[in-house]
Amino acid sequence: MPEVVVISGKGGTGKTSLTGAFAHLAQDLIICDLDVDAPDLHILLSPAKRSTHDFYSGNEALIDGSRCKMCGTCLEMCRYNAVRTGHDQYLVDPMRCEGCRVCVDFCPEQAIAFPARHCGQWFVSSTRFGTMVHARLFPGAENSGRLVTLLRNRAREASKEEDSSLILSDGAPGIGCPVISSLSGTDLAAIVTEPTLSGLHDLKRVADLCTHFRVKVAVIINKCNLNPEQASGIQDYCRDKGFYLAGSIPHDPEVTMSMVDKKVITETADSRIAKTVRNTWENILSIL
Amino acid sequence: MIISVASGKGGTGKTTVSASLAAVWKRPVTGVDLDVEEPNLHIFLKPDIVHEEKVYLEVPRVDESRCTLCGKCSDLCQFKAINVMGSAILTFPEMCHGCGGCLAVCPEDAVSWGTRQLGTMSRGKSGPIDFLMGSLRVGEAMSPPLMRQVKDRLKCDLARTGSDAIIDAPPGVSCPAVNAVMDSDFILLVTEPTPFGFHDFQLALEAFAPLNIPAGALINRSGIGDDSVQRFCQEQGIPVLAWIPFDTDIASAYSRGKVIADLSLEFRQKFSQLAASIIEQIGENEACPK
Known part of the structure; x- marks a missing residue:
């Protein structure tokens, strides 16, 4: 089954907002929220959890104060400045610890434990548009890339079980670890941009990333009427690069209003914007 | 401030x-x-x-002539960035977090710093x-x-x-x-x-x-x-x-x-x-x- 990720x-x-609308328009699909860092898709889809699972990733160093002789080995060897010198003991700052195990191995007193790090939870849920696989990384936790990979594998299993015809994922912003994890093995990256200098700048970087990983790109210009000149600049860029322009969607306050109602834009009205979103989705399907 | x-x-x-x-x-x-x-x-x-x-991030570079394949580095590495596979030592610099553990643990001084551009x-x-x-x-x-x-x-x-x-x-x-x-x-x-x-x-x-x-x-x-x-x-x-x-x-x-x-x-x-x-x-x- 094809996999589309919206980044x-x-x-x-x-x-x-667009992923939610696409989930409404698509038939028998698995929905996946890969923006595990700050997920929002559940606000539109109100998933009912069928199962909840803990997500552990890596470990963290924990100094046993009763055994620590404060020799300073860990302090000296930690490359992340994670060891703090407290009043009369050493402590590891969990926000800085990368879980590399160097301090654990080199502590002459064997005073440092290395428990697994509980980083979040992931869920398989039912929504009015189909099965949804999503997660919640605990705030401040790390390794969202690993969680993204886990969710994608789970979505593929669900897709097999249900014999679905599509996996649609909402991706993370940026170009780092969670985005890279969401691209491997994806058939199409639908890149949503806006007609601003920042929008074009960031589009170029994430499109380069897709090209680097040989993932096909389709571009959607959202809020296209904000600055028509910039919008046509983005169109020129797409033409030059050979990226398919799947749609240009105008800014419409209705999008926010439907968000407040916990609905997707294609559900709330048969307005012009809903029609444009529908056309955009059909264009995406046509190049899959 | x-x-x-x-x-x-x-x-x-x-x-x-x-x-x-x-x-x-x-x-x-x-x-x-x-x-x-x-x-x-x-x-x-x-x-x-x-x-x-x-x-740059400092990542390991292995001098294969000194490496005895003892595996201490790969045992320590939490990020699968250095690995003894059969009779070869492999590094995966893009996985490395730059902790320096492999360098510190190697008994043969076979690991030195290379770089990865961040x-x-x-x-x-x-x-x-x-x-x-x-x-x-x-x-x-x-x-x-x-x-x-x-x-x-x-x-x-x-x-x-x-x-x-x-x-x-x-x-x-x-x-x-x-x-x-x-x-x-x-x-x-x-x-x-x-x-x-x-x-x-x-x-x-x-x-x-x-x-x-x-x-x-x-x-x-x-x-x-x-x-x-x-x-x-x-x-x-x-x-x-x-x-x-x-x-x-x-x-x-x-x-x-x-x-x-x-x-x-x-x-x-x-x-x-x-x-x-x-x-x-x-x-x-x-x-x-x-």
Whole structure:
């Protein structure tokens, strides 16, 4: 089954609102929220959890104060400045610890434990549009890339079980670890941009990333009427690069209003914007 | 003092606010872009870049003639970046977090430092504002090591010049965002009055709470959506330091890379007032230590 991931480079261009609408328009699909860092798709889809699972990733160092002789080995060897010298003991700052195990191995007193790190939870849920696989990384936790990979594998299993015809994912902003993890093995990256200098700048970087990983790109210009000149600049860029322009969607306050109602834009009205979103989705399907 | 401008949700206006705050800041100030995955502050501050350098992470390089394949390095490595496979030792530099464990543990001194490029660091000047930016290499997965090096540079610069810093932080609430704000004196959380904005604002508060850094909110695009963010701030006693109305003139100026504080006297005063409120908040916090 084909896999489509909606990404943007720049945050706040409308990825999640559009993914929600696409989930409504698509038939028998598995929905996946890969923006595990700050997931929002559940706000539109109100998933009912069928199962909840803990997500552990890596470990963290924990100094046993009763055994620590404060020799300073860990302090000296930690490359992340994670060892703090407290009043009369050493402590590891969990926000800085990368879980590399160097301090654990080199502590002459064997005073450092190395428990697994509980980083979040993931869920398989039912929504009015189909099965949804999603997660919640605990705030401040790390290794969202690993969680993204886990969710994608789970979505593929669900897709096999249900014999679904599509996996649609809402991706993370940026070009780093969670985005890279969401691209491997994806058939199409739908990049949502906006007609601003920042939008174009960030589109270029994330499109380069897709090209680097040989993932096919389709571009959607959201809020296209914000600056028509910039919008046509983005069109020129797509033409030059050979990226398919799947649609240009105008800014419409109705999108926010439907978000407040916990609905996707294609559900709330048969308005012009809903029609444009529908056309955009059909264009995406046509190149899969 | 260091002020971080952060948000859970992307696209709420961090960069707009950072640029405008830097433009009205009364003391000498450095504008720092730590949103290294998608840095945009330069689009608004338009600095003259005077120096650009490549930034590297130290990763292991193995001298195979000395390696006895004892496997101590691969036993220690938590990131699968160095591995004994049959009669060969393999390194996977893109997996490496640069902890230095393999180097320290090798009994044969067979491991030395090689490098992996993380990205670039640029410095420049935008009028009176000093400018510092990290930019992640496209294809590089890890942003925190680059951010750490930019922050190290910032620390040196601030110690030398005594200036303040305004950090444009990355979106989200996981390791890169926490890394960006962790050494600041104040966190300004930019949000918008929509369900997504509100949800991610709460996540950001939760993520930053263990840092014990005073924080305040700025509600951008006020007038759209609903009033749940504002009510939440009132209930939780989180100071809302400014409101910026939703305005197509602002959106259009933003799209062209304009600094909002430069648009009109009214906006300039609004951001000057915001700067004053931030300094007041930091002062109050110092007056009553925890």
